[in-house]
Amino acid sequence: MKIALTGNPNSGKTTMFNALTGKIEHVGNWAGVTVEKKVAKLKSNLKSNKSEEVMVVDLPGAYSMSPFTSEESITSDFVKEENPDVIINVVDASNLNRSLFFTTQLLELGIPVVVALNKYDMVKRSGLIIDVPRLKNLLNCQVIETSALKESGLKELATSAIEYGKRKGGQVAPKIVEDDFEIKNKADAEKSDKMRFNFVNAITKKVEVRKVKSSNVTIADKADRIIAHKWLGIPIFGLILWAVFYISQTWLGPLLAGYLETGIEMLSNTVSGALESAGTNDFLNALIVDGIIGGVGAVIGFLPLIMVLFFLLSLLEDCGYMARVAVVMDRFFKKIGLSGKSIIPMVVGYGCAIPGVMATRTIKSERQKRMTAMLTPFIPCGAKAPIIGLFVAVFFPKASYMAPITYFVAITLIILVGLLVKRITKAETEVNYFMIELPEYRLPSIKRAILSMLDRAKGFIVKAGTIILVCNAAVFILQSFDFSLKLVGDEGVSSSMLATIAKPAAFLFIPLGFGIWQFAAAAVTGFIAKENVVATLAVCFALFGDNAEAALSTPGSDNVLIAAGGLTAVSALAYMFFNLFTPPCFAAIGAMNAEMGSKKWLWGAIGIQFGVGYTLALLVNQIGSLIVYGKPAEGFVASIIILIAVVILLITLIKRNKYEGVEGINQSRQQKEIA
Structure with a gap:
């Protein structure tokens, strides 16, 4: 049996899906989190027949069966073409007026519908009483009182859905109008929608039998006046970010990481001793201990920081704050031709850039969608957290503001790059009306935050045990042999295959302050997975310390990045920014390709991302060296030449597209005049 789970955005549909199936899909207390269908089996304890297979399909939120956005098309097409046995329509009980419009459309499809x-529970607390039996009669379908968050009413809901699904029809839809009405044009469609709204309003008035009057201004309204204020909202957001990063990167995260690092070191010593006792050769011993355990361990060592970060951000999502961030950022995004809706993919992107880019499909405007897909990877995702954690801990241990600064730098870059892209593409200014349903404030669910944290931690560990492990092994082997396949040894590592391949790239990084092959190799492997930056550094510098992970994380002048790599605080900041703001991993680039649907936009986005990361790192290193050390950094003259070339390129692109844009506008006007 196949159950389709439908409902308006932010009706609690994905929470219901998780409760019915036991899955841990990403849930956000705002609209537009689900952008593609998800399938899972109904939990066995919700079925009377344990052997019966019941599949639940979570569909993107939709307001109407007439699709307005791409995710609504997914829902409409699935319900009409995939023939589910029954539809569970998740209705927000606190907003029947809005929700039942979609419900009445579903009832007309001839597929059994059960309304959840x-x-x-929230409705009861608000003082609103809904006459559920009367609502059943008016809709002519089963209506079950539920709370997906508290997992109440699920057994009855699942039982009713299975029962109605086996009936295969027999459900008569309520009659919206007395006479048959055929829709022939847009005016007829608007008339039909108006009649449907009137019908829904009439039902709502009949079933909402009592509502306790409340003051015009609620506590939530008063809170929004401060939290979502156009000026106060920014410093409040900054303060919250600082608190999140202080707890995750400076206090609790490092405290927990210390225990994990001890465990990794014990594992490394145990494995090393076992291999030596077994008489394995030195190369195999080094490959396993330094290449695999050392490299993967360097990344896994930051897992507690990432878990605490995800936990805190999940709490912020669940309490309803993130939707307010979208409101605060809306006026800034309008300046670059976007709207606050573009902030949603970026909020999703803090966990991983891939679902963040995929979330852009909720944006109707093709240009805005492509721009958002281009800009979203600038947000430091979970894969970049080890990079931030490493360089902040080593070079800025007392600066608790450094980690949150990376996010504000990202937001600044998004706005500046957005303005630049707007100038280059000569896009006509669009009138953006951003509408978002602000969810109610609520106490965040600790259980859900823990489950979300564990799910993301699982993904991080799996990635470390697969992609990063393989990359580390490859890096170690390339570092150990030259092109004649001779073992180079510790002294001849500069002639290894890895060094030979990385040196040309290292030459390009001299003006940025990290022009040695180890840093170049780590940056390049970061395009496979950003966690590889830390892992590759651990492998490349393993020769300079007894324990790769400890050598990396040791603060002060004894740190291998300073002692052997020659990094200063300024060049370290430049290196961190380079890896944070250059193009994302290959998987995220693949997602960009899918969502943009244009090779021109894709390659343009990659070029802009690389140019931004490179230029920012160059400016940080050169200007920072002048300010901090009173002298220009190495490659100063080359930096001036590069910056002049960048300026000339941008001016050329803007001018070229200016003429093309004017010509296109003139052609458009001529066509309108002819018409």
């Missing part, structure tokens, strides 16, 4: 009257 969700968030019913």
